[in-house]
Amino acid sequence: ALVPIPAVEAGTAWTGQQVITGRSFLMGCRWFHQWKLFVESGDQNSSCFPGEIDNTELFEDTLSYRLKERLVENEDFVLVPVCVWNKLVSWYGVVEEQPAVERKVTTHTLKVEVYPVEIFLCLHSNMENVIAAQFSRTNNIYDIQKALCEAFMVPPESECRLWMKSSDSSCERLRNLFMSVLDSCLSSGMTVIMEIRNADGTWPSSKPQVTNSVEYRGQPGVCGLTNLGNTCFMNSALQCLSNVPPLTEYFLGTSYLKELNFSNPLGMKGEIAEAFADIIKQMWSGRVQCVVPRIFKMKVGHFASQFLGYQQHDSQELLSFLLDGLHEDLNRVKNKEYIELRDADGRPDQEVAEEAWRNHQRRNDSVIVDTFHGLFKSTLVCPECHKVSVTFDPFCYLSVPLPVSTERVMEVFFVSLDPYAKPVQHRIVVPKAGKVFDLCTALSEATNMVVADVFNHRFYKIYTAEEALSIILDRDDIFVYELSAQEEEQGEVVLLALYLRERSSYKEYGMSLFGHPLLLNVLQSSCSQEALYSLILQRLQSVPHTCTEVLPFIVPLTTKNHLRRAFWYLCVRLRAGPYVAIDWDPDMKKRFYNENEAEMYVKHANMDIPHQQTKVQLQECIELFTTVETLEEENPWYCPECKKHQLATKKLDLWSLPEVLIIHLKRFSYTKSTREKLDSMVDFPLRSEPPSRYDLIAVSNHYGGLRDGHYTSYAQNKDNALWYYFDDSKVTYAQEEQIVTNAAYVLFYHRQDKLRKPTLPAPSASPPPTHSETHMHSKINVKYQ
Numbered sequence: 001a002l003v004p005i006p007a008v009e010a011g012t013a014w015t016g017q018q019v020i021t022g023r024s025f026l027m028g029c030r031w032f033h034q035w036k037l038f039v040e041s042g043d044q045n046s047s048c049f050p051g052e053i054d055n056t057e058l059f060e061d062t063l064s065y066r067l068k069e070r071l072v073e074n075e076d077f078v079l080v081p082v083c084v085w086n087k088l089v090s091w092y093g094v095v096e097e098q099p100a101v102e103r104k105v106t107t108h109t110l111k112v113e114v115y116p117v118e119i120f121l122c123l124h125s126n127m128e129n130v131i132a133a134q135f136s137r138t139n140n141i142y143d144i145q146k147a148l149c150e151a152f153m154v155p156p157e158s159e160c161r162l163w164m165k166s167s168d169s170s171c172e173r174l175r176n177l178f179m180s181v182l183d184s185c186l187s188s189g190m191t192v193i194m195e196i197r198n199a200d201g202t203w204p205s206s207k208p209q210v211t212n213s214v215e216y217r218g219q220p221g222v223c224g225l226t227n228l229g230n231t232c233f234m235n236s237a238l239q240c241l242s243n244v245p246p247l248t249e250y251f252l253g254t255s256y257l258k259e260l261n262f263s264n265p266l267g268m269k270g271e272i273a274e275a276f277a278d279i280i281k282q283m284w285s286g287r288v289q290c291v292v293p294r295i296f297k298m299k300v301g302h303f304a305s306q307f308l309g310y311q312q313h314d315s316q317e318l319l320s321f322l323l324d325g326l327h328e329d330l331n332r333v334k335n336k337e338y339i340e341l342r343d344a345d346g347r348p349d350q351e352v353a354e355e356a357w358r359n360h361q362r363r364n365d366s367v368i369v370d371t372f373h374g375l376f377k378s379t380l381v382c383p384e385c386h387k388v389s390v391t392f393d394p395f396c397y398l399s400v401p402l403p404v405s406t407e408r409v410m411e412v413f414f415v416s417l418d419p420y421a422k423p424v425q426h427r428i429v430v431p432k433a434g435k436v437f438d439l440c441t442a443l444s445e446a447t448n449m450v451v452a453d454v455f456n457h458r459f460y461k462i463y464t465a466e467e468a469l470s471i472i473l474d475r476d477d478i479f480v481y482e483l484s485a486q487e488e489e490q491g492e493v494v495l496l497a498l499y500l501r502e503r504s505s506y507k508e509y510g511m512s513l514f515g516h517p518l519l520l521n522v523l524q525s526s527c528s529q530e531a532l533y534s535l536i537l538q539r540l541q542s543v544p545h546t547c548t549e550v551l552p553f554i555v556p557l558t559t560k561n562h563l564r565r566a567f568w569y570l571c572v573r574l575r576a577g578p579y580v581a582i583d584w585d586p587d588m589k590k591r592f593y594n595e596n597e598a599e600m601y602v603k604h605a606n607m608d609i610p611h612q613q614t615k616v617q618l619q620e621c622i623e624l625f626t627t628v629e630t631l632e633e634e635n636p637w638y639c640p641e642c643k644k645h646q647l648a649t650k651k652l653d654l655w656s657l658p659e660v661l662i663i664h665l666k667r668f669s670y671t672k673s674t675r676e677k678l679d680s681m682v683d684f685p686l687r688s689e690p691p692s693r694y695d696l697i698a699v700s701n702h703y704g705g706l707r708d709g710h711y712t713s714y715a716q717n718k719d720n721a722l723w724y725y726f727d728d729s730k731v732t733y734a735q736e737e738q739i740v741t742n743a744a745y746v747l748f749y750h751r752q753d754k755l756r757k758p759t760l761p762a763p764s765a766s767p768p769p770t771h772s773e774t775h776m777h778s779k780i781n782v783k784y785q
Contacts, residue, residue, distance in 0.1 A: 024112050025085040026067075026077045026101035028055040035088075052093045055101060065099050071114060079103075079112050104136040113137055117181055118188040121148050124163075124195040124204055137182035141174045144181070148194045158196050159254050159281075161203070165191040175270060176262045201282030206295075216287055219760075221248075221717050223283040224290040224729035228297055229310035232728055236711035237315045237322065238293065239726040240698040240748055241276075242283050243715035244660050245756050250367045251280040259330045259366070267328035268303045275299040276326060290729045315700045315711050316399075316664050316746050323396050327368035336363045343640075344390035349377065353655055356392035364394070371660050372396050377653040380637050387641040389648075392655060397662035400621040402678045404669060405614055408432040408469070412478040413601060414445050415518070419539055423479070423516070423601040427609065430469060432676075437465040439480070446482040450495070450519055454479050457513035459497050470676060473705060481519040494527065496520045497579035498536065502589055511583060515598050520580075536580065618684040618747075621665065626652055659754045661694055663747040668706065677705050681742045694749035701743040714739045721758040 035050040058077055060066045071077055080088070085100070094100065103112050116134040121144070123129070133147050145162060148154065162174040164186060174184060174192070186192070195205055221242060225235040242248055250256055256277060260270035275296045282291045301308040304321050339359045344352045353375060361369065373394050380389040408430055413423045428442045440449045453460040454477050463472075472478060486493045498518040501511040518539060522532070584593070628651045631637055636645035667678045686696045698715040712727045714734055723734040 023082050023102055023104055024079045025082070026055065026058060026103060026114065027053070027080050027085070027088075028057045029074070029076055029078060030057055031055070032078050035092075050092065052095050053088060054095045055098060056095070058101065062098075067101065067115065069115075073114070077114075104138050117186055119144065119186060120189075120191040121151060122191065122193055123148075123152050123154075124193050127193065130191070135181050135186075137180060139181050140178050141181070141184060142177040144174075144192055145177065145194070148192070152194070154194070154196065157254070159257075160197070161195050163193040163195065163205075165193055175274070176260065177257060179262070197281065199285060200287030201278065201280075201285040203278075216289055218286050218289060219717065220284040220286040220719060222724055222731055223288060224726065224731050225283075226290055226292045227728040228292075228294060230312045231293070231297060231310070232711040233313045233315040234293065234297065234300070234307075234318055235726070235728050236700045236713040237319045237746075238279060238296075239713040239715055240700050240746065241319070241322070242280060243698045243718065244371070244748060245697075245718040245750065246371050246659060246754070247367065248280055248284060248718065251277045252284055256330060256367070259332055261329060261331045261334065263334060264328050264331055267331065268299075268325055270329050271299055272303060272322070272325040273329035276322070312708065314668075315702070319662070319700075319746065320397070323368055323372060327364065327366045327396075330366040330368065332365040333363055339363065341391070349390070349655075352390065353377070353392045357394075357656075360394045368396070369394075372658050372662060374658040374661070375655040377655040379651045379653070380648045382637075382639040382642060382646050382648050384646060385639065385641045387639055389637075389640075397664055398622070398625065398654075399664040399666055400618075400625040401666050402621055402669075402680050402682065403614075403616050403624060404678065405680075406432055410439065410469075410472070410474075410478070411607075412439070412443065412451075412480050414443060415479055415481045415516075416445075417482045417484060424604050425601055425607055426604045427606045432469070434469050435465065436463045436467050436469065439469060440465070443480055445480070448483045448485055450481045450483055450521075452479050452481065452519065453477065454517065457515060457517065458499060459517055459519075462495070462519075473707075475705075479516075483519065483521045486521055486523060492524045493521050494524050494578065496522060498539065499579055499581045501581050501583045503583055503585055511581070514584075514589075514595075515593075532580070536582070540582075615681040615683060618663070618682055621682065622654075622663075626654070657692075657694075657751070659751050660697075661749040661751070663749070665745055665747070667702065667745060675706055677702075677709075679742050682744060684740060684744065684747055686736055686739065688749075693752040695752055695755060696739070696747065697750045698748035699739060699744050700746035701741065702745040703743050711745075712743075718756055719758060720760045 031050055031054050034048060037048045038046055038050055041048060055077075056062065058067060058071065060068050068076075073079065089100075103114060103116070105112055113136060116136050118132055118134050120130050120132055122131070129152075131151055133144075133151070135144060135147075141162060145160060148162075149156060149158075149160070154160065163171045164174050164184070165171050171193070176184075195203055197203060225238060227235065256273060260273060261267055262270050279291060279293055279296050282288055297307075300318070300321070303325065307313060307318065307321075339362060341359070342352075342355070357375060360373075364373075373396055376393045376395055378391045378393055381387070409427060410430055411425065411427050413425050415423050424445075426443060426445075428439070430438050430442050436451050439451060443449070451463045453463070453472070483495075496519070498520055499513055500515040500517070502514055504510060504512060520535060520539060522535060526535075628649050630649055631647050633647065637648040637650075638644070639646045639648070663684075665682055667680075669676050669678055684696070688694045696716075697718075699713060701712045701714070703710045703712070712725065714723060714725055716723050723736060723739065725732045725734040725738070
């Protein structure tokens with residue numbers, strides 16, 4: 001039965017609010033007006049019955065059903081809302097095979113777009129095969145990607161990226177899949193190209209064309225990283241993060257693409273997250289032995305200028321930047337609301353902690369928060385009114401201090417005035433914040449001594465008694481010279497360096513130094529040629545030779561002329577000040593100088609005492625981190641009761657721990673008076689007992705001192721549970737007993753209740769993993785997120 005619709009509902013009122021708030025359909029004016037006459041007549045048997053809905057007049061032809069150009073609303077067509085269109089179709093039907101012309105409302109103009117954007121689509125692998133498709137300006141880029149996948153039968157699990165090509169042949173990346181066609185500046189006639197990631201994790205557009213008949217197949221994740229020039233710090237950090245299972249599995253999928261946050265002012269427009277994803281996909285493809293992280297390095301330097309260039313940096317500092325950058329690039333919160341923090345005010349800790357975590361997640365919600373964030377409990381006590389303030393603050397990693405020793409062990413060589421005595425090696429204990437004077441006092445071998453750094457047969461530096469011991473490195477060759485006593489009233493004393501030089505057989509090579517240099521202190525008034533000759537001859541009794549009777553012949557200073565030519569006062573290249581050089585004839589040196597004898601020395605009894613390296617437990621470092629401290633004057637706390645700033649006491653406690661716990665061992669110690677790297681052995685567990693229940697999964701190592709060093713890493717592969725040692729591009733198997741060293745710098749622990757079981761059996765050729773008996777008995781009451 002035909003059910004008439006009131007004519008008032010069939011008018012242009014349909015193009016009002018109902019159309020604006022939803023979709024609408026185009027209907028030819030000819031059929032629409034015929035239907036209006038039929039309805040107004042009220043006679044179901046009227047000759048003006050409209051029949052099936054027919055929009056033929058709107059199309060250029062009945063093959064492509066392309067809409068005619070320049071159609072005018074209310075002259076060529078009318079717009080009807082979805083509900084009306086569905087009713088009319090149910091009553092009258094539609095001409096066979098004729099498509100409905102559905103259109104969306106553009107939210108910017110609140111108008112129905114009659115003519116959508118027509119875009120050409122193709123694949124990067126075959127840009128000759130192009131199809132045309134129409135999209136509303138309100139469609140997003142993800143809709144175009146879906147259309148491409150359907151049109152070219154691309155599997156839905158494939159990872160793709162889109163490029164926009166305009167008429168001038170330039171290409172621009174369509175990075176934000178949720179940006180509208182209108183906001184992406186896509187217009188009719190443009191081409192969108194889909195690029196599909198290669199099996200080895202690279203992109204076809206960025207991978208050089210290499211013909212290789214043998215394709216590599218290896219364990220996913222067991223992949224080196226090329227050192228681009230002092231980038232071992234970056235490689236170490238990347239290897240550790242690559243072996244964090246929940247993070248790697250997140251980036252190996254495609255869900256991260258939907259969570260890229262392009263509007264976050266604190267983020268990097270998604271570029272850091274995408275660059276990190278590219279590295280992870282290549283490393284875990286199993287198709288490459290080594291990845292060149294050049295693009296990732298460039299992106300890091302672009303957004304963090306401190307990492308520009310090729311200077312050595314800190315792996316922990318890069319980790320801090322990277323975790324923060326990934327979080328902001330993937331933050332699911334698009335608009336951060338302002339949240340006023342509340343003090344505990346006597347409320348139960350559990351209530352305050354839950355409130356703090358909810359507030360944190362209202363502004364910060366990402367895979368980084370899910371994986372790495374925990375909560376501190378911070379307790380401040382006013383020293384005046386004893387007001388107690390309790391807050392709960394999020395953290396991404398723990399930076400724990402190492403117990404600092406006030407003493408230092410140094411190894412030095414003592415050179416006596418006795419020309420026949422050999423140098424004596426000593427191992428002495430000195431104050432870490434002491435001076436060179438303290439070193440001489442600890443040695444207590446003589447009353448008049450000078451300390452010098454000897455390098456390459458010359459004095460690299462001669463220290464004054466007041467210089468700090470902290471400037472002397474453990475690797476320096478330190479010699480302490482006994483000097484003859486000179487009375488000040490006799491005149492000014494000159495400190496002379498005595499070098500041994502060999503004449504080269506070839507004139508162009510000049511002189512070369514050899515042997516150990518000596519130090520002499522002489523009165524300036526006694527610096528005549530005869531006096532110096534006599535003093536040097538006496539001091540050179542210690543020069544190793546085969547017979548003392550030939551001494552006058554091995555010292556070619558038998559004439560005043562020789563002495564005059566061998567004596568200079570120089571200050572360019574040698575920092576030690578004035579020196580005397582004795583030039584040896586090569587044949588004479590070969591005949592009489594015993595090099596093996598010259599290198600011999602005597603070990604003092606204190607060298608037999610084994611050097612006990614400081615060893616601490618990881619738990620001690622955590623307990624030191626949670627001890628009560630008093631705030632510094634530069635960072636006071638404002639007490640709401642006293643209404644003024646106070647140097648309150650502060651205590652941090654671990655309230656809740658994340659799925660993956662990162663512990664940074666603060667080996668680099670900086671104070672107002674000293675700067676040093678702490679090489680203390682930190683004994684950390686590979687598996688911990690309750691209540692912690694964490695397993696070690698990665699370690700970033702640092703070898704060397706403050707001025708230089710090298711970073712490597714140990715990590716456990718999530719698929720086969722084997723440990724590997726990553727040293728830039730080199731990757732080798734590792735045993736568990738190798739992992740705990742004094743080079744350990746950043747530790748990564750995975751909570752046991754979140755551990756994934758290995759998906760692959762261990763290769764038969766690999767060494768069986770061993771198990772450490774080291775355990776950590778945690779005394780900290782913690783909860784898990």
